[in-house]
Amino acid sequence: MLRLEEVSKNFGKAGVFGVSLELAPGEIMAVLGASGSGKTTLLNLVAGLLKPDTGRIFLGPDEVTHQPPEQRGLAYVFQDHALWPHLSALEHLLLVMKKPDREAAHQLLGRVGLAGLEARKPHQLSGGQKQRVALARALAAKPRLLLLDEPYSALDPVLREELRLEVAALLRAEHVSALHVTHDPDEALAVADRVAVMEGGRIVQVDTPTQVYAQPQTLSAARAFGRLNLLPVQVQNGWVRLNGLAWEVEGLQSGPGLLAFRYEDLRPGPEGLEARVLAVYGGRGERLCRVNLGIGEAVVKLQAEPGEEVRLSPAGRLRVFEANC
Amino acid sequence: MSPHRLTTATFWLLLSLGVALPLLVLAWRGLGDVAILPRVLDVAGVSLLLALLGSSLCLGVGGGLAWLAFRARLHPGWDALLLPAYLVPPFVGALGFLYALQLVGLQPYGVGGILLAWTAHYAPVAYLLLRPALESKLAPLLVACEVHGVTGWRRVRALLPPLFPALIAAFGALYLTLLGNFGVPAVLGLPAQVYTLPTLAYARLFSPASPDPLGEAAAIGLLLGLLAVPALLLSSQPSGEPSPRLLRPRLVWVARMGFGLFALVAVLFPLVGLLRRALFNTFTGAFQPAFWAAWELPLVRQGLANSLLLALLATGLLLLLGLLMAPQRGAMKRLRQVLDMHYLLPGTLLAIGLILLLAPTPLYATPWILLLAYLLNFAALMLRSIEAGLEAGIERLVEVGRLFGLRQGWAWWKIGFPLLRPYLAAGVFLVLPLCLAELTLSAMLYAPGSETLGVAVLSALNGGLFREAAAIGLMLMALSLLLLLVPRRGVVG
Numbered sequence: 001m002l003r004l005e006e007v008s009k010n011f012g013k014a015g016v017f018g019v020s021l022e023l024a025p026g027e028i029m030a031v032l033g034a035s036g037s038g039k040t041t042l043l044n045l046v047a048g049l050l051k052p053d054t055g056r057i058f059l060g061p062d063e064v065t066h067q068p069p070e071q072r073g074l075a076y077v078f079q080d081h082a083l084w085p086h087l088s089a090l091e092h093l094l095l096v097m098k099k100p101d102r103e104a105a106h107q108l109l110g111r112v113g114l115a116g117l118e119a120r121k122p123h124q125l126s127g128g129q130k131q132r133v134a135l136a137r138a139l140a141a142k143p144r145l146l147l148l149d150e151p152y153s154a155l156d157p158v159l160r161e162e163l164r165l166e167v168a169a170l171l172r173a174e175h176v177s178a179l180h181v182t183h184d185p186d187e188a189l190a191v192a193d194r195v196a197v198m199e200g201g202r203i204v205q206v207d208t209p210t211q212v213y214a215q216p217q218t219l220s221a222a223r224a225f226g227r228l229n230l231l232p233v234q235v236q237n238g239w240v241r242l243n244g245l246a247w248e249v250e251g252l253q254s255g256p257g258l259l260a261f262r263y264e265d266l267r268p269g270p271e272g273l274e275a276r277v278l279a280v281y282g283g284r285g286e287r288l289c290r291v292n293l294g295i296g297e298a299v300v301k302l303q304a305e306p307g308e309e310v311r312l313s314p315a316g317r318l319r320v321f322e323a324n325c
Numbered sequence: 326m327s328p329h330r331l332t333t334a335t336f337w338l339l340l341s342l343g344v345a346l347p348l349l350v351l352a353w354r355g356l357g358d359v360a361i362l363p364r365v366l367d368v369a370g371v372s373l374l375l376a377l378l379g380s381s382l383c384l385g386v387g388g389g390l391a392w393l394a395f396r397a398r399l400h401p402g403w404d405a406l407l408l409p410a411y412l413v414p415p416f417v418g419a420l421g422f423l424y425a426l427q428l429v430g431l432q433p434y435g436v437g438g439i440l441l442a443w444t445a446h447y448a449p450v451a452y453l454l455l456r457p458a459l460e461s462k463l464a465p466l467l468v469a470c471e472v473h474g475v476t477g478w479r480r481v482r483a484l485l486p487p488l489f490p491a492l493i494a495a496f497g498a499l500y501l502t503l504l505g506n507f508g509v510p511a512v513l514g515l516p517a518q519v520y521t522l523p524t525l526a527y528a529r530l531f532s533p534a535s536p537d538p539l540g541e542a543a544a545i546g547l548l549l550g551l552l553a554v555p556a557l558l559l560s561s562q563p564s565g566e567p568s569p570r571l572l573r574p575r576l577v578w579v580a581r582m583g584f585g586l587f588a589l590v591a592v593l594f595p596l597v598g599l600l601r602r603a604l605f606n607t608f609t610g611a612f613q614p615a616f617w618a619a620w621e622l623p624l625v626r627q628g629l630a631n632s633l634l635l636a637l638l639a640t641g642l643l644l645l646l647g648l649l650m651a652p653q654r655g656a657m658k659r660l661r662q663v664l665d666m667h668y669l670l671p672g673t674l675l676a677i678g679l680i681l682l683l684a685p686t687p688l689y690a691t692p693w694i695l696l697l698a699y700l701l702n703f704a705a706l707m708l709r710s711i712e713a714g715l716e717a718g719i720e721r722l723v724e725v726g727r728l729f730g731l732r733q734g735w736a737w738w739k740i741g742f743p744l745l746r747p748y749l750a751a752g753v754f755l756v757l758p759l760c761l762a763e764l765t766l767s768a769m770l771y772a773p774g775s776e777t778l779g780v781a782v783l784s785a786l787n788g789g790l791f792r793e794a795a796a797i798g799l800m801l802m803a804l805s806l807l808l809l810l811v812p813r814r815g816v817v818g
Contacts, residue, residue, distance in 0.1 A: 047728055069728040070736075082725045086743050095739060096729040141729050 001025045001177040002046065002145055007055030009045055016041045017201040019055070023145070026175040028168060030182055030192035030209070032224045038201035039181040043147050046179060048072050059144055075138035077148045081130045083122040089133045090118040093140040105140060111170065112136045128159045135167060139174060146171065146178040152187065164191050185225040189213070197221040213262075219321040222260050229298035233259045235320050242273055243294045250319045257320040263288060264301045265315050272311035277304045341663045344701070347678025348550070348666065354681050355547030358540035362548060365525060369548050372504060372521040375436065376552075379443040380499040384492070386444055387451025390583055394452075395459040397580035398572060404452075406584045410591035411449035412805045414762035416508025416779065417798040418446050420786070421595020423512060424602045424795060434517035442509045445591035447502060451495050458491035464572055471572075497556045504553055505671025507765040511783060522549040523673040527768060530677070539680065546677045553670055599802070602795035615792035616800075622790070625797060627774070628781035631692055635777065636760035639699040640753055643707040647752060650708065651745060652723075652737050654715050661708040668705035672765035675702060679770060690772035698766040703759060707752040714748030758805045 002023040009016045016038045023029050031039045044050040046057060048069035057065045064072050075096075076082075084092060093105035109118055112132040122130055131151060138146055151167075152160040168191040171178050182188055188195045189209045196206045199220035205212055216222035219230075233240045238253050240246070249259065266272075275291040281299075282288075289302040291310070304310055342349075362369075394403065410418065419442040426433035426441075463484055470480050507523040515524055526545040530538050606613040619625050650657035667675050679698055683689045688697070719741055726736035764779035771780045778801065785794040 049724065049728070069724070070730050070732060073730065074728065076725070076728050078725070082722060084722055084726070084740055084744070086740075095726070095731070098730070137729070 001027070001060060002179065003058040004046070005056045005058075007042075007045060007052045007057060009041055009050055009052050011041070014038065014041070015201050016045060016052075019201075019203050021196060021203060021206065023177055023179065025177055026172070027193045028171060028178045028180060028191055029206075030180045030188035030195045031198055032182060032185065032188045032195050033198035033220075034183060034224070037198040039183075039198055040149055041201070042198070043076075043149050043179060043181050046145070047074055047076055047147055073144040075141040075143035075146050077131075077134050077138050077146065077151045079150045079153055081122070081134045083130055083133055083137075085122050088119050088121055089114055089125070089136070092133055092137045096137055096141040098142070108136050108140055109133075112139075113166075127155055128163060131155065131163060135170075139170070139176070143176065146176050148178060148180040150182055150184075151180075153182075153184070160187075161190075167191070185213075188225075197224045199224075216260075216319070219258065219260065222319075222321070227263045227299075229259075229261050229263070229300075231259045231293070231296040231298065232323065233257055233295070233320060240320065245271075245273055247314055248317055250317050252320040252322055256323050258323050259318055259320050261298075261314065261318045263299050265318060266298070266300045266302075266312040267315050268302065268310055269313035270311060272313035275300075275310050275312050277302070277306050277308045277310065280304070280306055337659060337663075340660075344663050345666060347675055347682050347701075348670070349678075350681045351543050351546050351674055351678040352550070354540055354543040355545075358537065358544040359547075361541050361544045365522075365545055365548065368520045368525050368545075369522060369552065371519070372523075372549070373552055375439060375510075375521060376500050376504040379440055379447070379503040380496050382440060382444045383447040383451045383499050383503075384496055386587070387448035387453075388455050388492070388495075390448070390580075390587060391452045391455040391459055393576060393580035393583050394456060395463065396572075396575045397577040398574040399577075399580055399584070403581070403584050406588040406592075407449040407452055409806055410445050410587070411447070411453075412758070413446070413592075413802045414508065414758075414764070414779070414805060415442065415446045415506060416512050416764050416782065417599075417762065417801050417805075418442050418591075418595055419509040419512035420782070420794060420798045421599045421802075423598070424791070425594045425598025428598055428601055434513055435519050438513040439509055439519070442513060442595075443503055443506070445595070446509070447499055448587070448591070450502070451499060454495040454498065455491060458488065462487050462491065468572060500556045501553055501669060501671075504549065504556070505673060505765070507671075507673060507768065508779070511764070511768070512786065522546075522552070523671060523765065526673050526677060530680075530769060539677075539684075542677050543681060546674045549671050550674050557669055596802070599795045599799050602792050603799050607792065615796040619785070619790075619793040619796040622781070622785065622793060624776055624781045624784055625778070625793070628776045628778040631695075631775055632761050632763075632778040635692060635696055635699055635763075636757050638696055639703060639760050640707075640757045642700060643704055643756060644749060644753060646704065647707050647711045647749065648742070651711055651715065651741065652733065654712075654720055657708060657715075658712060661705050661712060664701065664705040664708065667701040668703070672698075672702055673769065676766045676769035690775070692775040695767060695770050695775060695777065698770055699760050699763065702763075702766060703756045706759070707756050710748050710752035710755060711745060714745045717748075719744045761804060762801050 002021070004019055004021040007016060007019045014036060019042060031042060033039050041050065045052050048064065048067060052065065056063055059072060087095065089109060090102070090105055093108060094100040094102065097105065106118060109115060112135055114129060114132050114136065117125065117129060122133070125133065134151070152164055155163065164187055180191060192209055194206060195209045195212050196203050197212060197220065198204070204218045205216065205221040212221055213225045216225070222228055233242070235249060235252050235254055235257050238248060240249055240259060251257070273293055275293050277289045277291050278297065279290045280287060281290070286301055287303055288299050289304050290297060290299055291302070291312070293312070300312060302310065390407065422438060422442045422445070423433045426438060466484055466487060470483055475483055505523060507527065510519070510521040510524045511527070514521060515528070520528065522545055526542045526549070529535050529545060530542040532538055535541055603615050604612060650660065675698060679694060680689070683694055688694050722744065723736045723741040726740045727733065731739065762779055763777060764783065767777040767779050768783060771777060776784070778797065782794050782797050782801070785797065
């Protein structure tokens, strides 16, 4: 559906550099990365709002690299909605439909939960309702590809979770391909078939969300999903030695590195590394403990009390990244 | 450089030179007559001092009112007490003060009268420039001062420096305006032989005794330009956003009384002067409105017809220009920047430049030279108004439409132009009354048959027809107050 070949756009320090990416029909891909990693630039290049310095962009079989935005057949859901203040919800849909169809527009507004609000203008709608209008407008355009730029970041957490699941279901039902930019790992996990992690304008890993979470190939991919501990270690032939214990690791095989593990990657075990619980956090249905492992501090998912001494072992092989990567 | 860029750069260079031609011709001619300058240095000194003093007074009064309104969290509705003074053409205000001061037995002519009329007219400008800056820059700092108990001199030290850029910019804008103002010194200065550079240029231009009136006027114009140019660097407009509403209202009654007092002195006082003159016979005191007598003057009817024609044509053409340019924001901004010289620099320079440039052509001594002058003078104002709309996000919303497959023209028709409507209306309501009551350009460029309403007032005044002048002044005042109908976005919700 979408193919990017070595696309670059240089803004000096920032930009997008040599990005290649392929999106299957009906697939939802999340582009995950920190602020300034080039996510929105990538979206604007696909949309035609920016022209790449080099590289090619294909939509289906057509090369669209030099096509103006209106010829690409895309739709865009913006972070700030970008609704037209003088038009009603219904008029938003009618304006972007290739053949304006009032009945279809009414049906679509009903599907996104806006039945009865068709005549309202943006200033008469709540934040969530505006986002629904933006989404209905995007779907009404019957796009080849839908672009979403952090569409839920301005909403409260309850509405955000509700809406992102609804929207993902709607896109799948309509078989619409979507490129969804976000910096929220939970959002990527909830809506995407695959995740592309960006750092410094480059894509560092593309895989399913669970695979990127469990098997990050780079330190930035590991960081993108959060819930990460990093401890400096010395690796010798694929082993790290910690207070007399030896753990077999993946990734870096020799030299100084960073041992990376998620909160749930260490578990209590009689043969484990000695740790002392420093503090306990109770959040979102799980208990997290800040522990001192002797070689540094880490956060682990654990049922324990402050001051308690525990022993912790890895649930599987942990990964070590190069310290300077 | 690519051929396309070279062509574009050449086009803009030629356009800039074309627009600047009146000023270049003026400078060239003025340099040939610099011998006159030592004899007018005293007037230049008076002009400079008056402009500096007037700007300080306007900044003091307008800034003081802005501070009071800011502290009292006054609703924007209160602005209606200040704005009439600004919306009325300055020479009409001056006329009002002329009659009002005579009414209370005070000498209206000279420096005092000019400064009073200027302060009444331009203090609201200082208010309008400074209030948004106070709201955006000072409000959060003042909240921080209150929360942390910073008072007295320490509070002044915390609040004043961040305000300097806005104060300097406002002072620069006021200085430029006052230096170039013609109407007030023409009404309140000329009869007492108190000249400023614009009125001196006017007097020399029409002086039968002068051996080279145009050359002398050009040299005076050049001097005026030299005095104005440094202030151009200060004239960027301060902007601001509404502030958080954490500030508690203080000094509410003082602020309300300040606004009321200003309205009394700057609006009601000259209005009473005009009404008294226009409605009552000066000698008998009998109720005898002078409107019909004013209407009977051929010059007034001619002036009204010309002013209406010129104002409607100029506004219509500028509106068309704005609509055509809006989809090319970059080009429009560049064009506006080129045209800014005629909007920011004193109108006297443009008028003399156009005389020098167009005197040998058939355009001279027709209403069309006035139309050209109005277009050059007010184009930047109309384009600024449209630019404000584009900067407020309209251009992006059109882009969004294009992204959804709308063609450029259709996207502008369905999204851009409807959203620009209030900004276009603001532009029209700004330019139309200014053209209707224009005096600086008209007074220097008119010829028999192409007199404007402003010229008619000045002629009536010079001819001793004070009551008729008052009647026309009142009509112009009513016309200008139409501007109050323009929807404005207030700084406090």
